[in-house]
Amino acid sequence: MTKLRLAIVGAGPAGIYAADILLKAERKFDVSIDLFEQLPAPYGLVRYGVAPDHPRIKGVISALRDVLDRGDIRIFGNVRFGEDITIDDLKKHYNAVIFATGAVLDSDLDIPGIRAKGSYGAADFVSWFDGHPDVPREWPLEAESVAVIGNGNVALDVARMLAKHPEDLLPTEIPDNVHAGLVASPVTDVHVFGRRGPAQVKFTPLELRELGELRDVDMVVYDEDFDYDDASRAAIETNKQVKVIDRVLQSWRQRPAANGAGGEASRRLHLHFYAKPLEVKTDADGNVTALAYERTRPDGQGGVEGTGEIREVPIQALYRAVGYFGSPLPGVPFDKRHGVIPNHEGQVIRKDSNERVPGVYATGWIKRGPVGLIGHTKSDAMETVRHLINDQGSWWAPEDPSENAIPALLAERGVQWTDLEGWHRLDEHEIALGAPHERARIKVVPRDEMVRISRGEEDAESRR
Known part of the structure; x- marks a missing residue:
């Protein structure tokens, strides 16, 4: 049976929903998904774009957490696309990539x-x-x-x-x-x-x-x-x-x-x-x-x-507050006027020729622009995933699709990535910080501190 090794860049709602929809979809092949996120914590704009006094909207995190906690999606946090990992790296180790990087400018x-x-x-x-x-x-x-x-x-x-x-x-x-x-x-x-x-x-x-x-x-x-x-x-x-x-x-x-x-x-x-x-x-x-x-x-x-x-x-x-705008990604077509990756229903196309770019897809705000709520993000992901499944004939043929290739590559480059267990560690730490003050949590803000806690290095230091 064919196996799809898929990379998803962006661990906000768009990326997590795309992963979940693909895993639940009818298909004739196995799937292995790696999520890459530039921040040490997942959830994108739900964590970093919604005011802290919006607990009802932040309840979306519960649904996203349930998807990640199933254990059938790997997450590599604190990994910057274009710096720590490139489009050429993805072609070497995956059959396809979905960009779900949102719009933050x-x-x-x-x-x-x-x-x-x-x-x-x-x-x-x-x-x-x-x-x-x-x-x-x-x-x-x-x-x-x-x-x-x-x-x-x-x-x-x-x-x-x-x-x-x-x-x-x-x-x-x-x-x-x-x-x-x-x-x-x-x-x-x-x-x-x-x-x-x-x-x-x-x-x-x-x-x-x-x-x-x-x-x-x-x-x-x-x-x-x-x-x-x-x-x-x-x-x-x-x-x-x-x-x-x-x-x-x-x-x-x-x-x-x-x-x-x-x-x-x-x-x-x-x-x-x-x-x-x-x-x-x-x-x-x-x-x-x-x-x-x-x-x-x-x-x-x-x-x-x-x-x-x-x-x-x-x-x-x-x-x-007149709208958000997407950011270009190295090696990926970009529409500077609209701030999106040019695409047809999530299939990325070259801006100058409208020619399909095999193996490259988009979902969420980087696909359609910064409009719509969570419901739109789900239907968006379904459309993109449907094309991904049907495009099997044009997937990349990776040189090394092994599961251990990416951890080895990141380690070789000195990238201090964080994983799902690390997110749980940071999550519990923030909740514990808030508990004595009867607060939902107190967010850890500095990136280096987030990484240390996620990787268990904070505990190791305190035991010395």
Whole structure:
């Protein structure tokens, strides 16, 4: 019987779901799967891209853990594709590879001043508050008034983390350095700007509701944003999610702080709709001082048009949350315009000729772009895996497909990789750190410390 030796690069939901779907699929061959992950811990953006006060969303980790804990998938963590292992290495030892590397960079916002001091990408801030090992430990939280540009879930995550009182984050897995940084923040006002109206937002009702539950934070919405056109009214009447969002926003209009009136809370979170960012204003030293935006209005077809009315809101920091963008991988075709690996239903193709690249596949955000939730990721993986199974005639013919080849190769190159047992060790360590403080866990942030704990070297040192 033929055996498929498969490499999957990326151990987030996309990679783990692809492995699980393949192992459960009807096929006429055996399968052996190795997952490669550049971080010492698995789960990708579920661990490093979801705010720590989202335990319900992080519940996805339980399902992912169940897949890995079956023991029929090997994982090599702390292995960087393109540095520690290359596409040529994979061709030598596997029949095929699926890239599931996601999208972790911030999309650009092309307006004047966007590179000013105090202007940041939301993805970098999310990585910081989630304890990503490859970002600095400190974050400059010096602004009293902050702008967040975007109307998706990431924008609301950023706004909520900025406005929420740090002590209310203590029951979560927030890293200690992040809690200390937020405690020192002088923020009083967070302004969220969206180009379109309340009926066209991209965030979910759950995310929106959570904002209204923040302790000692007034929600501020503005009556001028709720003069709906026919298209907006139709969206509210026909879409259950939009209807719930409208109901939440309408309830906030009844609160004392609506329209910027004086509320009783020490912090305020403002939602500005029909606001198209035009320019980030700066002082003589290049520091952010204000956001200039054009007031828009409904165009009658579900979109918006400019009114010519320009407004400014004084701020000292700005976060753009206008989408994620994929990163190129050495030796793999890449579409620079869309930030994805060019593909047809997961089969990677050459960008210039649309010719198939045998043995190379993609799934998740690096395949389709940063859109969709976990459900999309599963259907995405099913499509890719179906092609992989049917493409048996074009698989690579590896020179050495033996199971021990990769550990030997990584050891020879001095790569300190981590495995599933190591992840269990790190997981238990973080949970134990949090237990005395009645916290879910306290994340270990430095990469070298994560690796030492995962490889059991921390225990060995303590016994000396």
